[in-house]
Amino acid sequence: MTVKANPTSSSVEDYVKTIYGYTEWQDKPINSSQLAARLGVANSSVSEMVRKLKDSGLVDHQPYGSIRLTEKGLALALSMVRRHRLLETYLAQELGYRWDQVHDEAETLEHAVSDTFIERLSAKLGHPVRDPHGDPIPGPDGRIELPSAHRLAELDSGHRGQIIRISDENPSLLRYLDDERIELDAAVEVVGRRPFGGALVVRFGAGEASRELDVSDEVGSALWVSDTAVHQGCALR
Known part of the structure; x- marks a missing residue:
């Protein structure tokens, strides 16, 4: 309805x-x-x-x-x-x-x-x-299914998953993620955190194409990660 x-x-x-x-x-x-x-x-x-x-x-x-x-x-x-x-x-x-x-x-x-x-x-x-x-x-009947996910900034070292949601509250942040080639369905692994409250170190991608980036708390709070494979849908930008 x-x-x-x-x-x-x-x-x-x-x-x-x-x-x-x-x-x-x-x-x-x-x-x-x-x-x-x-x-x-x-x-x-x-x-x-x-x-x-x-x-x-x-x-x-x-x-x-x-x-x-x-x-x-x-x-x-x-x-x-x-x-x-x-x-x-x-x-x-x-x-x-x-x-x-x-x-x-x-x-x-x-x-x-x-x-x-x-x-x-x-x-x-x-x-x-x-x-x-x-x-x-x-759905047209009002049903909605929220996948189980957590903010990247809240995850412990060693956590692996996929990006299943990216907050759209800040257009400038979305443009930054574009420049860094961070997008939906990307594989992620939390490597650790820099000393003295520094940035979160995250590995994006898999295999030889993977790369490590320092992720600020603002960026980490905008990226939501799941342990499981996500459904297919629109991932265009």
Whole structure:
């Protein structure tokens, strides 16, 4: 079942999608200050909108407490996430956008297209299961499967796996990863850490093509690694 807000309620869609995005890869709920920072708006604006979301049955919230999506709010959020990630995939796969360019374009388009367009777009793309950054794409019924993964920065020496997700929060970081040829599905091994709190040393690739790089905490926190082989999907940039 696809749940969609009134087409004029793009701000509502943005709010529930942002609340979901904050908690997708962690259990910690979001609060008003964090929501305001993510959306780039004033705390007073968030407080007013959260009241509206609560009145509409989209969130649970107590004064000064965390903000949690209700079942209705989660359904709307996953519908918007599906739209956004399918559009990102289309922009990268069919229109040649780089992976650091697709987010802002998809943010605009996701409010304008119909449900019919989204389902036809999914069919044209072969029903992909992840977007260009490795984030899973919810199904039309709202189901989503998150792979087991950990931030590279949190892994111990000797850990081996594959990069299955790369955070898209910082376009400049994505361009840096492009320059360093670090991409989805790359094999990684944590070699160790430089002395006195230095950079994490990571081996990327396998065999003769492998190479070691010093990875900062910011980069290591943007790369998510799994122990198991990942599903196939869009890995274009």
